[in-house]
Amino acid sequence: MKIERILVTGRLHSELEQRLRAVIGAELRCMPEQDVSEQDLAWADAYAGFRPVPGFRSEQYRWVHALGAGVDAFIHRRSWHPATVLTRTTGDFGRQIAEYCLGYMLADAQRHDAFRHRQATREWGPQAAVPLAGQSAVVFGTGSIGQTVAGALRALGVKVWGVSLQGKRDPAFDGNSALEEATGILGQADWLINTLPLTEKTEAMFNAKLFHGLKDGCALINVGRGGSLVEKDLIAALDTGRIRMAVLDVVSEEPLPAESPLWSREEVKITPHIAALTGGREAALQLLDTCNALRRDQMKLPNRVQIERGY
């Protein structure tokens, strides 16, 4: 395929321009999302960005490259021109997300919040840690992110179950289940970790019905997409104690609106979608490799998105 004019948008635009200008063999226009004009959109035959900017139409491009791991902003509940190739960034996300999850799990196990409060009141109040070893986690999503999370948790003695569409056995986990058959294992989980992409199948998946199957006092970590979690059902589950803590790196509306009740809940830890960030170097390398492969008409790429599947 011919790729001659690439429009690059988003927070990495100047770094990508610097890294790619001399090597990509195409004209580049690199700019922040808010600076993109109709004319820029019409000029390009390829688009790279974290999300489509207003006025983006997939039929305009031969190739679109998502700078993040997730592609829901491009294709979830939007039409996609079938001839336009969509690729995404795969990289270091698993390790970053594993560290993020472990950070919150260890802080919880070691009772950081309680000791912080006691320090504020100058109170010497010993309390034992609750070791992660022997706890159990259910990780939704058994791709490279889910696998890396599982590896990190298993190294500390957590028993990790992987849930995926097919439920295929995968040695990265202690056991596997398909989504529909996950009910049995949910009742034993101390931790629910969502790493799934947002698709029609995973939208609103973490809802009252699923929470009903949990044991009391389960903790939830959402590093997938906010659209997979029904926030009012989470709040109800926090109220009853079914869920004792929720760590949310993603929410249904980002930035989380100031009036959201989630902000003020002590048991909810909110981070602004930072659990895994695309680095400039890896983004540039992958954009370049993908561009070169497509130019050689190599269409079977490991980072190519299957539009009908949604990721």
Ligand code: GLV
């Ligand atoms: C972050 O959520 C990404 O899609 O990379």
